[in-house]
Amino acid sequence: MPEHTMLMKESLLALLNDKKFFSLRDILTTMNPVDIAAIFDGLEEDRLPLLFRLLPKELAAETFVEMEPEAQELLIRGFSDSELKAVIDELYVDDAVDIVEEMPANVVRRILNQADPEMRKEINEILRYPEDSAGSIMTTECVTLRPNMTVEEAIKRIRRTGIDKETIYTCYVTAEDRTLVGLTTVKDLLLCEDDDERISELMEENVISVNTLEDKEHVAQLFSKYDFLALPVVDTEGRLVGIVTFDDAMDVMEEETTEDMEKMAAMLPSEKPYMRSSTLEIWKNRIPWLLLLMVSATFTGMILSYYENALAAQLVLTTFVPMLMDTAGNSGSQTSVTVIRGLSLGELKLGDLPKILWKECRVAILCGVTLAVAVFLKILLIDKLLLGGDGITVSVMLTVCITMAVTVLLAKLVGAVLPIVAEKLGFDPAVMASPFITTIVDALALLVYFQVATLLLGL
Amino acid sequence: MPEHTMLMKESLLALLNDKKFFSLRDILTTMNPVDIAAIFDGLEEDRLPLLFRLLPKELAAETFVEMEPEAQELLIRGFSDSELKAVIDELYVDDAVDIVEEMPANVVRRILNQADPEMRKEINEILRYPEDSAGSIMTTECVTLRPNMTVEEAIKRIRRTGIDKETIYTCYVTAEDRTLVGLTTVKDLLLCEDDDERISELMEENVISVNTLEDKEHVAQLFSKYDFLALPVVDTEGRLVGIVTFDDAMDVMEEETTEDMEKMAAMLPSEKPYMRSSTLEIWKNRIPWLLLLMVSATFTGMILSYYENALAAQLVLTTFVPMLMDTAGNSGSQTSVTVIRGLSLGELKLGDLPKILWKECRVAILCGVTLAVAVFLKILLIDKLLLGGDGITVSVMLTVCITMAVTVLLAKLVGAVLPIVAEKLGFDPAVMASPFITTIVDALALLVYFQVATLLLGL
Numbered sequence: 001m002p003e004h005t006m007l008m009k010e011s012l013l014a015l016l017n018d019k020k021f022f023s024l025r026d027i028l029t030t031m032n033p034v035d036i037a038a039i040f041d042g043l044e045e046d047r048l049p050l051l052f053r054l055l056p057k058e059l060a061a062e063t064f065v066e067m068e069p070e071a072q073e074l075l076i077r078g079f080s081d082s083e084l085k086a087v088i089d090e091l092y093v094d095d096a097v098d099i100v101e102e103m104p105a106n107v108v109r110r111i112l113n114q115a116d117p118e119m120r121k122e123i124n125e126i127l128r129y130p131e132d133s134a135g136s137i138m139t140t141e142c143v144t145l146r147p148n149m150t151v152e153e154a155i156k157r158i159r160r161t162g163i164d165k166e167t168i169y170t171c172y173v174t175a176e177d178r179t180l181v182g183l184t185t186v187k188d189l190l191l192c193e194d195d196d197e198r199i200s201e202l203m204e205e206n207v208i209s210v211n212t213l214e215d216k217e218h219v220a221q222l223f224s225k226y227d228f229l230a231l232p233v234v235d236t237e238g239r240l241v242g243i244v245t246f247d248d249a250m251d252v253m254e255e256e257t258t259e260d261m262e263k264m265a266a267m268l269p270s271e272k273p274y275m276r277s278s279t280l281e282i283w284k285n286r287i288p289w290l291l292l293l294m295v296s297a298t299f300t301g302m303i304l305s306y307y308e309n310a311l312a313a314q315l316v317l318t319t320f321v322p323m324l325m326d327t328a329g330n331s332g333s334q335t336s337v338t339v340i341r342g343l344s345l346g347e348l349k350l351g352d353l354p355k356i357l358w359k360e361c362r363v364a365i366l367c368g369v370t371l372a373v374a375v376f377l378k379i380l381l382i383d384k385l386l387l388g389g390d391g392i393t394v395s396v397m398l399t400v401c402i403t404m405a406v407t408v409l410l411a412k413l414v415g416a417v418l419p420i421v422a423e424k425l426g427f428d429p430a431v432m433a434s435p436f437i438t439t440i441v442d443a444l445a446l447l448v449y450f451q452v453a454t455l456l457l458g459l
Numbered sequence: 460m461p462e463h464t465m466l467m468k469e470s471l472l473a474l475l476n477d478k479k480f481f482s483l484r485d486i487l488t489t490m491n492p493v494d495i496a497a498i499f500d501g502l503e504e505d506r507l508p509l510l511f512r513l514l515p516k517e518l519a520a521e522t523f524v525e526m527e528p529e530a531q532e533l534l535i536r537g538f539s540d541s542e543l544k545a546v547i548d549e550l551y552v553d554d555a556v557d558i559v560e561e562m563p564a565n566v567v568r569r570i571l572n573q574a575d576p577e578m579r580k581e582i583n584e585i586l587r588y589p590e591d592s593a594g595s596i597m598t599t600e601c602v603t604l605r606p607n608m609t610v611e612e613a614i615k616r617i618r619r620t621g622i623d624k625e626t627i628y629t630c631y632v633t634a635e636d637r638t639l640v641g642l643t644t645v646k647d648l649l650l651c652e653d654d655d656e657r658i659s660e661l662m663e664e665n666v667i668s669v670n671t672l673e674d675k676e677h678v679a680q681l682f683s684k685y686d687f688l689a690l691p692v693v694d695t696e697g698r699l700v701g702i703v704t705f706d707d708a709m710d711v712m713e714e715e716t717t718e719d720m721e722k723m724a725a726m727l728p729s730e731k732p733y734m735r736s737s738t739l740e741i742w743k744n745r746i747p748w749l750l751l752l753m754v755s756a757t758f759t760g761m762i763l764s765y766y767e768n769a770l771a772a773q774l775v776l777t778t779f780v781p782m783l784m785d786t787a788g789n790s791g792s793q794t795s796v797t798v799i800r801g802l803s804l805g806e807l808k809l810g811d812l813p814k815i816l817w818k819e820c821r822v823a824i825l826c827g828v829t830l831a832v833a834v835f836l837k838i839l840l841i842d843k844l845l846l847g848g849d850g851i852t853v854s855v856m857l858t859v860c861i862t863m864a865v866t867v868l869l870a871k872l873v874g875a876v877l878p879i880v881a882e883k884l885g886f887d888p889a890v891m892a893s894p895f896i897t898t899i900v901d902a903l904a905l906l907v908y909f910q911v912a913t914l915l916l917g918l
Contacts (some may be wrong), residue, residue: 030665034685159649168646169628186645187627190618206489226493227706247686257716258800265796266789274801279821286793287829293789295837297782305778312774319764322901323756330725330752330894334745337724341717342733362738370746378754435789442781
C-alpha cells in the first residue's frame with residue numbers, strides 16, 4: 001500500500017473511532033473508488049461494513065467492484081437482502097460476472113436471487129462462455145442504433161438509455177435481426193452538422209469484430225494494435241451479443257504479460273496475486289519445472305562423467321565449466337526472450353524464421369568473437385598472471401576461446417529456433433525460454449568443450 | 460505480416476499494375492489505417508507514393524501516423540510542400556511530435572515550415588520536455604470548459620471545437636488563469652437532464668493529474684490502476700498544459716514491459732523493434748551483460764579451482780555440479796521474476812520485504828525438501844542402478860541432497876532480497892533478474908557443496 005494511502009487509512013479510522021460519520025462521508029466522497037477499495041481491503045471485519053455503509057449508492061458500487069474477493073465476500077455476508085440488491089443494481093454486467101466467478105456457491109445464489117431478472121439472465125449468459133474467451137470478458141450492455149435513425153434521434157436514444165451502459169462513446173448499428181452492420185461514435189454524432197443525417201450515411205461499415213469464442217489474448221492484441229475504446233463481440237451468425245471495453249482488455253494484457261514472465265522463469269501461471277497465494281499454491285506453481293529441469297540436467301551430468309578420466313588428467317578444464325555454461329545460457333536466453341516477446345507482440349511471425357536465423361547468426365558471430373577475445377585476455381590477466389593458475393597452457397586457453405565462440409553461436413540459434421518451433425506446434429513459446437534453453441545449451445557447451453579439448457589437448 | 464495482409468497486398472499491387480485507380484481507392488477506403496500502414500511499410504519506393512496519393516485526406520493522415528519512420532521519411536521526401544502541409548494539418552500534435560522525433564534534421568525543418576504557426580509552437584513546446592516525461596507523450600489539444608458554463612453551452616462548445624481534439628470524451632474545467640479545477644465527461648453532459656445546470660455543479664472536483672515532468676512509466680501505471688481514458692498534465696502552478704490519452708499510455712506500458720523483459724534476460728533496452736535493428740545495434744545491447752557475467756563467473760571458477768585437489772579425489776562430485784548450479788539458478792530466478800513483476804505492477808512494496816522473505820522461506824523449504832527427495836531417488840534409480848555410476852556412495856548422495864535443499868533456500872532468499880534492495884537504492888529491479896542472480900547463486904551452490912562434502916566425505 002503506498003504511503004499516502006496508509007496515512008489516509010489512519011485518518012479515516014481515527015474519525016470512525018470518534019464517530020464523526022458526516023466528516024467521514026465527506027472525505028470518502030472526494031476519493032477515487034480505486035483508492036477507497038485499497039484502504040477497505042485491509043480493514044478489520046468489524047470496521048469494513050461500518051465504513052462501507054457510509055458511501056453514497058453509486059460510489060459504494062464502484063468501490064465494491066474494485067475490492068478484493070475476500071473483502072467482497074465479507075461484505076455480502078453482512079448485507080441485508082435490500083442492501084445487496086442496491087449494490088447489484090448499480091453494477092455493470094461484466095463486473096457482476098467477475099464477482100460471481102470468485103464467490104462460493106451459496107453467495108452466488110444470493111447474488112443471483114437479488115439481481116433483477118434481466119441482469120440474472122445476462123450474468124448467466126456470460127458465465128456460459130469458456131474461461132479465456134471473448135464472451136467471458138464482454139459486457140452485454142452497449143448502445144445500439146438502427147441505420148435509418150437520424151443523428152438527432154440517435155443522440156436522443158443515447159441520452160435516454162445511456163445511464164446503464166459501461167460506455168456510450170462507441171455506438172453499434174444493428175439491423176432488425178441484430179446483425180452488426182456498422183458503428184459510429186458519439187464524437188461523430190456530436191460533430192455532425194446536419195441533425196437529420198441518417199446513421200447509415202454516417203456510420204463506419206467496415207467494423208472489426210470478434211467471435212464470442214475468440215481467445216481473449218487475441219482480443220487484447222487487437223486493442224493495442226488498433227487503439228480501440230471498445231470492440232464488438234458477435235455470434236457465428238454475425239449478431240451483436242456484447243462488447244469488450246478497453247479497461248478489461250488492458251487487464252487481460254497485464255495478466256498475459258505476467259503469465260509470459262512466469263513461464264519464462266519456469267513457473268506455472270499463478271491464479272492469484274503473489275500476496276494472496278498460499279505457500280502451497282506457490283510451491284505447486286514452481287516445483288514441476290524445478291523437478292523437470294533437475295532431471296534433465298542429468299544429461300549434462302552424464303557428459304561430465306563420460307569425460308571423467310579426461311578431466312582427471314586436465315583438472316584445470318573444470319575451472320572454466322561454469323563460465324562456459326553460464327555464458328551459453330545467457331546468450332541463448334537473450335535470443336529466446338527477444339523472439340518470444342516479438343511473437344507475443346505480433347512483431348515476429350513464423351515465416352520470419354529464416355530472417356531471424358540469419359540475423360542471429362551475424363549477432364552470434366560478433367558476440368562470439370568479442371567474448372572469445374575477452375575470455376582470452378581474462379584468462380591471461382586474471383587466471384594466469386594474477387591468480388597464478390597452474391596448468392593453464394596456450395592450448396587450454398585456445399580450447400576455452402574456441403568453445404566460447406562456438407557455443408555462443410549454437411546457443412543463439414537454439415534460442416531462436418525453439419520458441420518458433422513451439423509456436424508452430426501450437427505450444428506457448430514462453431515455456432521454451434531461459435531455463436529450458438539453458439539446460440539444452442549447457443549440454444551443448446560441454447559437448448563442444450570436450451570435443452575441442454580432445455582435438456587440441458589430445459585427451 | 461499476417462497472411463490476410465499479405466493477400467491484400469498482392470491484390471492491391473495487381474490493381475495498381477492494371478492502373479485500376481478507382482477500385483483501388485474504393486478498397487483502401489474500406490480498410491483500417493493500421494492495416495493500410497502495415498501493407499504500405501513493405502512497398503517498394505516507386506509504388507508507395509502512388510498508392511498513398513489515392514487515399515482521401517483524412518485517411519491519408521491516419522495511415523501516415525501508423526507507418527514506420529523509414530516509409531514516412533520516403534513519403535515526405537517525395538511530397539510537394541502543399542501535399543506535406545495537407546498531411547500535417549490533419550495530424551494531432553502528439554502524433555506530429557512522434558514523427559518529428561524520428562526524422563533527420565532537414566526533414567524536421569520542412570515539417571515545421573509547413574505546419575501552421577499554432578501547431579509549430581505546440582510541437583516545439585512538447586519537444587522541450589525530457590525524453591521519458593509525461594510532457595513528452597502528451598497532446599496539447601483537449602476540450603476545456605469553464606465552471607460557469609451551462610451544460611447546453613458546454614455541449615455547443617464541444618460541437619464547435621471538438622474536430623481537432625484527439626479526445627472529446629473527457630472535458631477539463633479550468634479557471635481564468637488556466638488552473639485545472641475539475642473535469643466532466645461527455646457521458647455526464649449528455650445524460651444530464653437539465654440543460655441549464657452549471658458545469659461547476661456537475662464536475663468532478665477531485666481530479667487526478669500529473670506534472671509535466673512525471674516519469675511516463677508512472678503515468679502508464681495510473682492508467683492501468685484507474686482505467687482512465689485520458690489524464691491531465693499540469694505545470695508546477697497547477698495550470699493545464701495538455702493531456703495523455705489511453706492509447707499512448709498503452710504504448711508506454713508495452714514498451715516498459717518489453718524493456719523489463721530485456722533487462723531480465725541480460726540485455727540493454729532496445730531502441731527499435733527487432734526486425735528494424737541492425738546486427739551492430741543488437742550486438743551493442745547484448746554484449747555488455749555477456750561480458751560482465753562472463754567475468755563474474757570467474758568467482759565460480761575460482762571456487763572450483765580452490766577445491767581442485769578435493770575434486771580429484773572424489774571425481775564423481777563433478778557430475779552433480781551442473782544439476783546443482785542449474786537448480787539453484789532456476790529457483791532464484793523464479794523468485795526474482797515474481798518479485799520484479801510484483802514491484803512493477805505496484806502489487807509489492809519495499810515495506811513488504813519481511814512478509815516476502817517469510818513466504819519465500821516457507822516455499823523454499825517445501826521446494827528444497829521435495830527436490831532433495833527427488834534428487835535422492837533420481838541418483839539412486841538413474842545414476843546408480845541404471846547407469847551403474849561408480850563411486851556414488853551414500854555419503855555422496857547425502858552431500859548432494861543436503862546441498863540441494865540448502866542452496867534452494869539461499870537462492871530464493873537472494874532472489875527476493877536483491878530486486879527489493881535494487882528498488883530501494885533507486886536502481887531498476889529488473890537488472891537484478893535471472894542472469895545476475897544465477898551468477899551469485901552458482902557461486903553459493905558450489906560453496907555449500909564443497910562445505911558439505913568436506914564435512915561428510917572428509918575431503
